Amino acid sequence: MPGPNGTRRRPPGPQGLPLLGSALDFRRNPLETFVSAWRDHGDLVQFRGPVPVVLVTHPDDLKHILADNFDNYPHPDDFNRKVGVSVGQGLVTTEGEVWRAQRRTVAPTFRREPLERFAGVMVDSTQRMLGRWDRIARYGQTLDARTEMQSLTLEILARCLFRADWSRDALALGSAVATQLEHINSKLIAVANIPEKVPTPRNRRFRAARKLLDDTVYRLIAERRAEPADGDAQDLLSMLMHTPDPETGRLMTDEQLRDQVMTLFIAGHETVAATLSWICHLLSTRPAETDRARAEVQKVLGGRTPTMEDLPQLKYLKLFIQEALRLYPPLWQVARMPLKDDVLSGYHIPAGSFLLLSTYITHRNPEFWDNPEGFDPERFTRERAAARPRYAYVPYAGGPRNCVGMAFANMELTIVVACLLQRFHLDMVPGHPIVMQPDISLRAKHGILMTLRPVTDAGARAVAAPEVTMPEAAPAPAGCPVERDAPDAADPVASSASEPEADVPRCPHRPAETAGSE
Numbered sequence: 001m002p003g004p005n006g007t008r009r010r011p012p013g014p015q016g017l018p019l020l021g022s023a024l025d026f027r028r029n030p031l032e033t034f035v036s037a038w039r040d041h042g043d044l045v046q047f048r049g050p051v052p053v054v055l056v057t058h059p060d061d062l063k064h065i066l067a068d069n070f071d072n073y074p075h076p077d078d079f080n081r082k083v084g085v086s087v088g089q090g091l092v093t094t095e096g097e098v099w100r101a102q103r104r105t106v107a108p109t110f111r112r113e114p115l116e117r118f119a120g121v122m123v124d125s126t127q128r129m130l131g132r133w134d135r136i137a138r139y140g141q142t143l144d145a146r147t148e149m150q151s152l153t154l155e156i157l158a159r160c161l162f163r164a165d166w167s168r169d170a171l172a173l174g175s176a177v178a179t180q181l182e183h184i185n186s187k188l189i190a191v192a193n194i195p196e197k198v199p200t201p202r203n204r205r206f207r208a209a210r211k212l213l214d215d216t217v218y219r220l221i222a223e224r225r226a227e228p229a230d231g232d233a234q235d236l237l238s239m240l241m242h243t244p245d246p247e248t249g250r251l252m253t254d255e256q257l258r259d260q261v262m263t264l265f266i267a268g269h270e271t272v273a274a275t276l277s278w279i280c281h282l283l284s285t286r287p288a289e290t291d292r293a294r295a296e297v298q299k300v301l302g303g304r305t306p307t308m309e310d311l312p313q314l315k316y317l318k319l320f321i322q323e324a325l326r327l328y329p330p331l332w333q334v335a336r337m338p339l340k341d342d343v344l345s346g347y348h349i350p351a352g353s354f355l356l357l358s359t360y361i362t363h364r365n366p367e368f369w370d371n372p373e374g375f376d377p378e379r380f381t382r383e384r385a386a387a388r389p390r391y392a393y394v395p396y397a398g399g400p401r402n403c404v405g406m407a408f409a410n411m412e413l414t415i416v417v418a419c420l421l422q423r424f425h426l427d428m429v430p431g432h433p434i435v436m437q438p439d440i441s442l443r444a445k446h447g448i449l450m451t452l453r454p455v456t457d458a459g460a461r462a463v464a465a466p467e468v469t470m471p472e473a474a475p476a477p478a479g480c481p482v483e484r485d486a487p488d489a490a491d492p493v494a495s496s497a498s499e500p501e502a503d504v505p506r507c508p509h510r511p512a513e514t515a516g517s518e
């Protein structure tokens with residue numbers, strides 16, 4: 001398809017090395033490579049190399065790809081194949097009608113009402129972690145927020161998926177899930193693709209981990225099948241098992257259930273863990289905003305643990321979390337590949353182009369965000385959110401294929417952070433380097449080392465909690481096959497954070513602050 005006025009202009013981009021293009025830069029640090037190319041060339045950048053990549057960052061282009069022209073933009077086959085080795089044919093790795101049918105079946109389970117039953121599990125697991133933290137605080141020891149949050153989110157997800165049965169095999173399964181994630185990550189960035197059947201040490205570890213997970217998940221599926229469908233103690237697995245496709249009435253087979261469970265583990269564990277560990281970093285480095293969030297938690301909860309009913313009252317905490325997700329979107333890039341030629345930002349994009357949509361850069365575009373590197377939760381108040389285009393903020397992507405676990409994630413983030421604020425002040429270990437590592441998710445390369453101080457009632461009440469106005473709910477995007485999957489519409493924490501569309505001029509490519517590290 002020609003561009004405007006019949007042109008077939010290709011996007012600008014760095015020349016790179018002969019044959020290799022920017023491949024070595026990508027291997028060194030893909031995030032820094034993106035940011036520097038965006039500063040030099042603008043919102044749409046073409047990288048040369050063995051796999052030519054187009055970087056997409058402008059909200060208009062994101063809206064076009066994720067929502068308006070959604071059917072033309074599946075995940076690249078290569079992505080689905082590499083991730084599918086672990087998770088099979090689940091929600092993340094399928095396309096077209098197969099994906100649509102799965103989404104219809106899985107999405108209802110992840111709406112607010114069915115999820116309410118898991119609030120207690122989230123509180124309970126968090127309190128158990130904080131009980132351990134009491135001892136760490138008492139002895140003045142150091143903890144790594146990244147590993148703590150990985151264990152916590154894995155436990156919460158496993159308990160929600162399988163009830164208490166997880167504890168039988170927790171240690172071995174936790175490490176098997178970590179091995180799967182590591183394998184997916186290394187496959188996605190590898191230059192050469194060594195098939196899993198080749199017995200390299202990494203492949204052997206991967207296959208052993210996959211077998212352990214398969215055996216366990218299939219055993220749990222068999223146990224659930226033997227229970228009555230309307231049992232009281234429903235977990236996500238039994239909910240998925242008994243939810244028919246609303247169009248065909250079909251239920252999932254064991255293999256489909258296994259793939260869905262593995263997909264949820266991979267998509268729903270590391271993302272929340274990474275966000276929580278960045279939030280711990282912010283709680284220790286942004287005292288004014290942290291004090292305000294803590295004061296609100298004290299005012300709303302008065303020392304009780306949070307319930308579902310409390311969450312909409314934690315308005316400032318919601319803004320705090322939204323701002324954390326802006327600065328540190330765990331899925332900092334999202335891959336797509338057009339089926340047909342298209343035009344983005346006036347440039348010709350041939351079918352089969354490998355597109356990477358960088359939420360990290362979109363969230364720092366100075367055209368939409370004042371002082372983009374600054375931490376300012378009040379950017380998400382109703383008035384300020386209304387002045388931005390909806391697709392300037394996409395931590396959960398957008399359109400029909402947005403994050404199906406968004407409501408679960410927001411609920412978990414709010415509960416964990418509220419409990420944490422009630423009990424501890426976090427202090428960064430002086431001199432510990434905080435460096436972003438752009439793997440499959442955006443992690444802290446050296447972890448986030450902190451010490452703890454217990455909160456005393458007097459200290460917590462010293463700061464008043466001012467009122468916050470929240471954004472209005474936005475309607476679901478056009479063409480969305482799922483009733484309530486507009487970004488944040490399924491958010492149990494408050495009405496919604498979706499911003500209405502605004503007519504904002506194109507970005508003049510003003511430079512942002514450094515991206516690769518802090």
Ligand code: HEM
Nearest residue numbers: 091092267268271272275331334395396397403404405409
């Ligand atoms: C802070 C936490 C989270 C963030 C920022 C996040 C972000 C995202 C993003 C950006 C996508 C779109 C990816 C793409 O199109 O390639 C996505 C998809 C998905 N997420 Fe999340 N996610 C989070 C937590 C969760 C949780 C807790 C679950 C489940 C328990 C989950 C399950 C999924 C699934 C299954 C998909 C695929 C949806 C589809 O293709 O229809 N996510 N997520």
